[in-house]
Amino acid sequence: MVAATSQRANVMRSALWAGLIALIAGGVLSLATSASAETHVVEMRGFEFFPAEVNAAIGDTIVWINKDVVPHTATAADGAWDSGLMETDDEFSLTIEADTSTGDYVCTFHPNMVGVISLD
Amino acid sequence: MFRKIFLPCAAGLFAVLGASAANAEDGGLNDMQIAHIAYVAGQIDIQYAEIAMKRSHNADVRAFAETMLRDHKSVNDAALALLEKLGATPEDNPTSKSLLASAAAKRAELKALKGAAFDRAYAANELSYHQFVNKTVEGTFIPAAQNAEFKDLLGVALATFKVHESHAEKLVKKLGK
Numbered sequence: 001m002v003a004a005t006s007q008r009a010n011v012m013r014s015a016l017w018a019g020l021i022a023l024i025a026g027g028v029l030s031l032a033t034s035a036s037a038e039t040h041v042v043e044m045r046g047f048e049f050f051p052a053e054v055n056a057a058i059g060d061t062i063v064w065i066n067k068d069v070v071p072h073t074a075t076a077a078d079g080a081w082d083s084g085l086m087e088t089d090d091e092f093s094l095t096i097e098a099d100t101s102t103g104d105y106v107c108t109f110h111p112n113m114v115g116v117i118s119l120d
Numbered sequence: 121m122f123r124k125i126f127l128p129c130a131a132g133l134f135a136v137l138g139a140s141a142a143n144a145e146d147g148g149l150n151d152m153q154i155a156h157i158a159y160v161a162g163q164i165d166i167q168y169a170e171i172a173m174k175r176s177h178n179a180d181v182r183a184f185a186e187t188m189l190r191d192h193k194s195v196n197d198a199a200l201a202l203l204e205k206l207g208a209t210p211e212d213n214p215t216s217k218s219l220l221a222s223a224a225a226k227r228a229e230l231k232a233l234k235g236a237a238f239d240r241a242y243a244a245n246e247l248s249y250h251q252f253v254n255k256t257v258e259g260t261f262i263p264a265a266q267n268a269e270f271k272d273l274l275g276v277a278l279a280t281f282k283v284h285e286s287h288a289e290k291l292v293k294k295l296g297k
Contacts, residue, residue: 047283069198070194071190109191111287112283112287
């Protein structure tokens with residue numbers, strides 16, 4: 001009876017340690033990922049995206065800022081994501097995930113405005 | 121038929137803006153008169169776009185007209201904000217009046233058309249209108265403007281209208297003759 005109780009206590013202790021180690025490992029991994037993630041700023045200026053091409057990695061964030069006096073959009077060419085109408089000084093953020101549509105994007109109001117997101 | 125309808129209108133606009141160019145070069149137009157003409161020119165294109173939104177069912181034409189509504193309103197709002205900041209008031213002048221008279225005639229022509237004929241006429245007018253406005257803003261208004269901030273804003277407006285001209289050119293080609 002005493003031996004069985006002790007054995008159960010050992011199993012529980014092991015499970016708790018395993019859980020604790022997993023939590024710490026997960027936290028460290030998460031911190032490592034967020035520490036390496038970059039933010040890329042793209043200005044909409046003079047009816048162009050500056051820079052026109054962004055090399056991003058999974059976890060990175062791209063921030064568009066409209067510096068023109070007229071509204072723009074940042075819209076995936078395949079329509080997978082869309083900033084919607086951005087007035088002057090409006091910002092739009094997109095975090096790149098594994099399933100985020102990359103490649104060409106446009107301003108739907110001004111078809112000459114084209115940008116590219118390339119995956120690192 | 122197409123040329124017969126639109127060349128006289130383009131010529132009329134050219135005459136109006138040509139007269140304003142001569143005035144500006146002679147020192148006849150001040151910043152506030154130029155501001156009034158530029159504002160009126162924007163309002164005229166907004167009115168053309170409003171007609172297009174009522175009469176056209178073509179997706180490309182409607183998208184272009186919506187862009188004209190958004191962009192010209194934004195540029196004119198920026199102009200009004202600058203004038204307010206400067207404590208200045210735009211001055212009405214004969215060129216603005218002539219522009220408005222020419223535009224009224226053009227609106228009547230457009231309203232008499234429908235379907236593909238309207239779409240082609242609207243697109244062609246947008247191209248010729250932006251061509252002449254851009255030529256005047258770049259060649260006359262910007263060199264004549266005295267206030268640095270106003271001159272900069274005219275530069276921003278010109279960049280916007282040049283994009284519109286390029287967009288209109290593509291629209292004209294897409295709609296065909």
